[in-house]
Amino acid sequence: MHTLIIKDLCVEIENKQILKDFNLQINSGEIHAIMGPNGTGKSTLSKVIMGDPTYKVTKGSIMYDGKELINMSVDERARLGIFLGMQLPLDIEGVTNADFLRTAVHQKLGNEFKLFDFIKDIEKTYDKLSLNRNMIHRGVNVGFSGGERKKNEIVQMYMLKPSMVMLDEIDSGLDVDSLKIVGDSVMDYYGVEKPGILLITHYQRLLDYIKPDYVHIMMNGHIVKSGDASLVKYIEENGYGNIDEKKVSSIGSCVIKENIADE
Amino acid sequence: MNKIIIVNDEIKEKTVDDNIKLELLEKNILFDVNSLKFKVLKDTSLIIEYDSTEKTKLDLFFDVDKDVNFNIYEIRKGIETKVQYKYYLQANSNTNVFKFYYGDRIRELDIINLNGIDAKINYNFKTISSKHQKYDMMIYHNYKNTYSNIYNRGLNIEDGELVFNVTSIVDNGKVDCVINQNNRIINMNNRKCKINPNLLIEENDVEANHSALIGKFSDEELFYLQSRGITKEDAQALLVKGFLLSGLEGEFKEIVENIIDNRR
Numbered sequence: 001m002h003t004l005i006i007k008d009l010c011v012e013i014e015n016k017q018i019l020k021d022f023n024l025q026i027n028s029g030e031i032h033a034i035m036g037p038n039g040t041g042k043s044t045l046s047k048v049i050m051g052d053p054t055y056k057v058t059k060g061s062i063m064y065d066g067k068e069l070i071n072m073s074v075d076e077r078a079r080l081g082i083f084l085g086m087q088l089p090l091d092i093e094g095v096t097n098a099d100f101l102r103t104a105v106h107q108k109l110g111n112e113f114k115l116f117d118f119i120k121d122i123e124k125t126y127d128k129l130s131l132n133r134n135m136i137h138r139g140v141n142v143g144f145s146g147g148e149r150k151k152n153e154i155v156q157m158y159m160l161k162p163s164m165v166m167l168d169e170i171d172s173g174l175d176v177d178s179l180k181i182v183g184d185s186v187m188d189y190y191g192v193e194k195p196g197i198l199l200i201t202h203y204q205r206l207l208d209y210i211k212p213d214y215v216h217i218m219m220n221g222h223i224v225k226s227g228d229a230s231l232v233k234y235i236e237e238n239g240y241g242n243i244d245e246k247k248v249s250s251i252g253s254c255v256i257k258e259n260i261a262d263e
Numbered sequence: 264m265n266k267i268i269i270v271n272d273e274i275k276e277k278t279v280d281d282n283i284k285l286e287l288l289e290k291n292i293l294f295d296v297n298s299l300k301f302k303v304l305k306d307t308s309l310i311i312e313y314d315s316t317e318k319t320k321l322d323l324f325f326d327v328d329k330d331v332n333f334n335i336y337e338i339r340k341g342i343e344t345k346v347q348y349k350y351y352l353q354a355n356s357n358t359n360v361f362k363f364y365y366g367d368r369i370r371e372l373d374i375i376n377l378n379g380i381d382a383k384i385n386y387n388f389k390t391i392s393s394k395h396q397k398y399d400m401m402i403y404h405n406y407k408n409t410y411s412n413i414y415n416r417g418l419n420i421e422d423g424e425l426v427f428n429v430t431s432i433v434d435n436g437k438v439d440c441v442i443n444q445n446n447r448i449i450n451m452n453n454r455k456c457k458i459n460p461n462l463l464i465e466e467n468d469v470e471a472n473h474s475a476l477i478g479k480f481s482d483e484e485l486f487y488l489q490s491r492g493i494t495k496e497d498a499q500a501l502l503v504k505g506f507l508l509s510g511l512e513g514e515f516k517e518i519v520e521n522i523i524d525n526r527r
Contacts, residue, residue, distance in 0.1 A: 050490050053482065074489035075498075083490075090487045094505025103501060104491040139505070156491060 002028045002065055002081065002163045004049070004196060009060035011041075011048050011221075018044045018055070020221035026196040028163065033199040033207060035232070036218035037240050042200045043087055045218075046166045049198075050084040051077050064164065079108060083162030085153035087169040087200075091141035097152065098122065098136050101159050108160060118159075125158045128188075130181055146173025154185050165189075166198040171206035183209020204236050217243055266310040271319040272297040282307035291322075296347075298322040308334040315341030315366065322347045329353040329379055335360045336515045338522070343368040354379025354406070360386045361511060363519045365526065367394040375402045377409035387510045388415045389519070391526070392423035404433040404440040404469075411441070416506055417448040417456070424454045427475075430461040437466050444473035449480060449506060480506075500527060 004026045011019035018041045026032050034042050048055050049062055051074040062069040069077055092100070101122060106113045126133050129151040141149045150170050157165060167186070171179055187210055190197060199210060207229065215231040216223045217240065225231065225243055235243075265283055268276040279285050282305040288298035301309070303325065323346065327333045333356065344366060352358055352375070369392075375384055390396060402411045411431060419425045431442045446458045458475040480502045488498035504523055508516055 050486075052486055054486075073495065074486060075492050075494050078490055078492035086487070086490075090483055092484055092487070092502070092505060094507070094509030095488075095501050096505075099501065099504075100488070100491070100493075103497060104488075104493050107494065107497065108492050139509070160491060 002196060003063075004082075004164055005061075005063045006045075006049070007061050007063070009048070009062065010058045011044060011055050012058055013044075013055050017058075018221055019048065022060070022222045024216070024223065026164065026198055028196050029194045030214065031190070031197040031199065031210060031212045032214045032216065033201060033210075033212035033232070034216045034218050034223075035201060035235060040218050041221045042218055043168050046084050046168045046198065046200060049077075049166060050074060050082065075107075078160075078162075081163035081195075083157055083160060083165050085150075085157060085165070085167040085170050087172065089141050089149040089153055091139065091144070091149075093139050093142055095140050096137050097140055097155075100140050101156065104156075105159055121159060122155070125155045128158070129155055129185060130178075131155065147175060147178040150174055151178065151182060154182055154189075158185075158189060161193060162195060163193070164196045164198075166200070168200045169202065170199070171201055171203060179205060180209065186210050204232050207232055219243065264308050264310060266312070269311065269313045269321070271315055271317055272321045274299070279309075280307070281305075283309065288322075288324075294320070296320045296322050298324065300324040301326070303327045303331055303333045306332040308336065311335065311337040311339075313337060313339040313341070313344070315344045318343040318345075320345045322349070324349045324351070325358075326351045327353060327356040327358050330355045332357045333359070335362075337362045337364075338518065339364040339366055339369075341366045345370045347372045348374070350375045350384065352377050352379070352382040352384060355381045357383045358385070360384065360388070361515055362388045362390075363507070363511075363515075363522070364388075364390040364396075365393075365522060366396075369396040369398075371398045373398070373400045375400070375411065376405055377403065377411060378405050380406055380408045381410075382406065383410040385412045386414065388413075389507045389511075390417050390425070391507070392417055392419045392425040393421040395424045397426040398428065400427070400429045402429075402431045402442070404431070404437050404442065407437050408439045409437070409441075412443045413445065414443075414510060415446045416509065418503060418507060419448055419450045419452060419454065419456050421452065422454070423452060424456065425450075426457045426459075428459045428461075429473075430459075430463060431471070431473075433464045433466050433469050433471075435465040438468040440466070440469045442469065442471040442473075444475075446473075446475045447506075448477045449503075450477055451479070 006024045009019050009022040036042055057070050064080055105118055123133055131151055150173055212229055215227055217225040266278045267274055284302040286300040288300055290297050415427050417425045425448055427446050429444050433440050444460050448456045450456045456477050460473045460475045462471050485498050
């Protein structure tokens with residue numbers, strides 16, 4: 001059982017506050033979806049959990065399995081089992097997908113790393129995501145379409161076997177068929193490994209494949225409403241304009257500070 | 264494959280077939296320079312291994328016949344070299360140059376003459392600069408429909424200072440030429456690095472592109488690699504390797520990769 005607990009998290013960049021007293025708990029086996037208007041801090045949240053040094057944490061804590069992450073480096077967090085599928089995966093000239101993942105998997109497994117198993121796994125995963133095996137030996141995301149980049153993020157998730165998965169707008173840039181492949185692949189992984197999952201998305205369509213246990217609406221740097229999957233339908237029909245930021249609600253294992261204070 | 268091993272200004276070993284005519288020209292007494300001339304007659308490749316154990320000067324001339332495909336693979340190391348290359352590329356010839364240097368002090372002048380219709384050069388150059396290195400390249404499009412693609416990559420480390428001066432020249436009337444310059448230096452110290460990309464073009468009907476960038480590896484790239492559990496040190500090593508291996512293939516890529524791994 002793995003647990004990510006974010007408590008009273010405040011984050012700023014260039015003196016502008018992005019996250020304000022943000023609270024959330026995700027346990028293994030739970031799927032959380034975060035939705036919200038553009039510029040509300042959703043992607044910032046995922047990057048801060050991963051340790052992006054661009055952002056400054058001014059208050060609060062991020063605990064994973066009882067360990068404070070805030071002073072840990074990005075790679076230490078990743079080796080604890082945290083994974084971020086990025087909204088805009090970079091292309092890196094000259095570094096092949098094979099070299100990149102071999103280095104990453106080797107660092108995770110240490111002496112248990114076996115090259116033959118690695119090759120079998122990466123080929124199987126490329127097949128699963130309907131990516132051409134030749135792409136394994138191309139530069140990381142170099143010449144990849146938007147959809148192929150997103151699939152490549154899922155390949156990396158499969159290869160690294162994280163226990164806490166964050167997927168930041170993994171549905172953007174995907175056509176209908178690719179969305180199904182990615183959605184099904186994430187759920188297949190979930191079925192086997194039972195990680196905690198944090199999805200950041202704007203659209204219902206991804207949630208047709210990846211069914212969230214909890215849906216959170218984020219505005220102005222914190223969660224303003226939480227509910228089950230029915231909340232997505234409500235947002236689709238009514239937009240974010242009708243969400244009253246002051247009337248905060250929570251369900252399940254979500255920790256929302258305002259509610260705790262109300263009690 | 265043809266191969267020559269040069270130490271200082273002398274050929275120590277050579278394996279050259281009939282596709283290349285190699286000539287040692289008379290020493291220039293005034294400048295104290297030895298000269299080697301390669302006349303390339305048929306499709307072929309040449310490996311050059313060049314080491315300098317002392318301060319060395321050398322001139323190399325490559326005359327590539329019309330309709331010939333020619334590949335040069337060069338590895339250079341050593342203390343101090345001052346080398347001049349002159350390329351004379353005839354009609355419909357295609358020359359691919361792959362160079363990897365990891366010497367200390369280097370001054371080099373490359374003069375590329377595209378002398379016939381459809382003459383092409385792809386120039387892929389990588390260097391690790393740990394002292395002072397300066398490269399002056401002149402690319403003359405002396406005929407219409409000629410093509411040059413110059414791809415320079417320098418990694419500046421330790422006490423390195425690195426300069427790329429790259430000048431492409433097209434006179435009036437030399438229509439339909441294609442010129443690409445892509446120069447990049449990763450500066451791992453705070454010493455002086457400079458790129459001067461020049462396009463001296465008098466003809467309107469040409470396609471010319473250039474990009475020049477001096478900087479460090481980006482924080483975004485490091486974050487991406489580290490987010491997969493790779494330590495910062497290993498992430499940087501991967502980026503260095505990728506930077507220096509980009510565009511290389513096959514056996515030459517493996518040789519360069521081994522050199523990079525051994526230097527780490």
